[in-house]
Amino acid sequence: MTASRRTPGRRPGGPDTRGEILLAARESFADKGFAATSIRAVARQAEVDAALVHHYFDSKEELFVQAMSLPLDPRQVAARILDGPREELGRRIVTVFLGVWESDEGQQRMKAMLRSVVTSDDVARLMREGMTSMILQPVSQLLDVPDAMLRVSLIAGHLIGMALTRYVVELEPVASADLSTLVDRMGPAIQSYVDG
Amino acid sequence: MTASRRTPGRRPGGPDTRGEILLAARESFADKGFAATSIRAVARQAEVDAALVHHYFDSKEELFVQAMSLPLDPRQVAARILDGPREELGRRIVTVFLGVWESDEGQQRMKAMLRSVVTSDDVARLMREGMTSMILQPVSQLLDVPDAMLRVSLIAGHLIGMALTRYVVELEPVASADLSTLVDRMGPAIQSYVDG
Structure with missing residues (x-):
């Protein structure tokens, strides 16, 4: 070859x-x-x-x-997050993100990606650039608030950290919480970034 | 030897x-x-x-x-988080956590730990158990709310995810945000878990 x-x-x-x-x-x-x-x-x-x-x-x-063998297209993720009323954005962000992780194949790929991001500066840079242009910027442009990119980046950090504790570290009770409980608990925290 | x-x-x-x-x-x-x-x-x-x-x-x-070469004693972290008025708990949690990461030595050790946690199941289990008994349980016992452990675990996930995006992935604008901006932005989201 x-x-x-x-x-x-x-x-x-x-x-x-x-x-x-x-x-x-x-x-x-x-x-x-x-x-x-x-x-x-x-x-x-x-x-x-x-x-x-x-x-x-x-x-x-x-x-x-x-x-990058991503489990799904980040542009589709952005589109699904933005499709619905703004007052439910927090809950929708959590739901869409958990949906990616909850399939077996999605979870394997996301775990592999998380490991690569943490251990390789090149992969970290790529994910940073790809996620910024495909998800963070489109979502932040919708939010008519000061510091929109900072808020959206902090939301991304919250989601990634939740996935790390739930699927990799398997910290209880996050690891075994059902999806609706997670959406109920995290939704308002995420929404607080959106509403400012 | x-x-x-x-x-x-x-x-x-x-x-x-x-x-x-x-x-x-x-x-x-x-x-x-x-x-x-x-x-x-x-x-x-x-x-x-x-x-x-x-x-x-x-x-x-x-x-x-x-x-585990931790950069500081988790029991001291818990004590500093719990020392102050409850309505400022969100801001205090962010401040104490960022304090651990902001020293050069603390940051190196925390990065190394994060890499180990993501790549080794044994280290992940250890950190899970150690953090649960030394930080998550004492803090959750103070919160007189339903699902206290779930809330505290989600807070921990948020903090870890922010550290991952800021110090490892170096996602902007989180990576270069100053400490007071981060405390201002994250404090209310963390507080929403505390107040429920």
């Missing part, structure tokens, strides 16, 4: 082209970060035409989601 | 006795957990008299703090 990637000139799509594009994307995201990575640069690194990258991945964001 | 620990019979205190006791304590905490570990058992494992363990460490909790 590595040898074929080094062949000069642009190659047409082969059976493993999608995998090679993902590999190039991972390298590019890791080297340059999310913002400085473009579809064009990934295509160049994978030695394929940019149109071929577009054939497999409809946007840079989609490429990021697939390259 | 290992050879001398295997010598049968109890040894008097030597130059490295304290280190050997800590080693035995780490093994015992890891094998049996916090609750099932006793000063007596640690003394037996280190092949010294229990009185000698008491000479170096005044309690099992102190032994845990030293064995």
Whole structure:
């Protein structure tokens, strides 16, 4: 595989082209970060035409989601959080976030990602940039309050910390609390950030 | 060192006795957990008299703090949190927690602990047990509200998640926010758990 990637000139799509594009994307995201990575640069690194990258991945964001093996698209998460009345935003944020973690596959991927974030500066930077542009900024733009980004980042920290204590450290009684109890308890705290 | 620990019979205190006791304590905490570990058992494992363990460490909790290289004693953290008016508990919790992280040495140790917790089930279990008995239970006993332990665990999760985003992921604007801004923003959210 590595040898074929080094062949000069642009190659047409082969059976493993999608995998090679993902590999190039991972390298590019890791080297340059999310913002400085473009579809064009990934295509160049994978030695394929940019149109071929577009054939497999409809946007840079989609490429990021697939390259990082995220359990779901952060843009969908943002859309689901924003879809509903503002006075229930706190409860909705908790519900959507827990939904990602509660499936077996989602939980495995999120745990793996959390471990990578804590042990690798590169992964931490990538997640920071990807989450900021795909979730934190869209949600903060909806909130017409001072320090919107700070509030949204603190909400993100609260959710990540809850997941860490519930699914990784398995701290009781958070670990065995049912979902509706968590939404009832956390909803108002999250809402207090939203309302300011 | 290992050879001398295997010598049968109890040894008097030597130059490295304290280190050997800590080693035995780490093994015992890891094998049996916090609750099932006793000063007596640690003394037996280190092949010294229990009185000698008491000479170096005044309690099992102190032994845990030293064995886990905690940046400060969780019992002091609990005491400082509980010392003051209840309506300022939210702000005080944030202030005390940030104080631990803001010194260079504290931050290094807390980061190392966070990495260990996320990557080792044994360390996760230890921290869970130690934190529960030394911080979460004393604080929850003060709160005369339903689900006190759940609330206190969610507060702990919020703090840990904020530390993860601020000091490890370095997510902006949490990473560069000054302490008083963080206390102003987080205090009310934490207080909402306390007041219920």
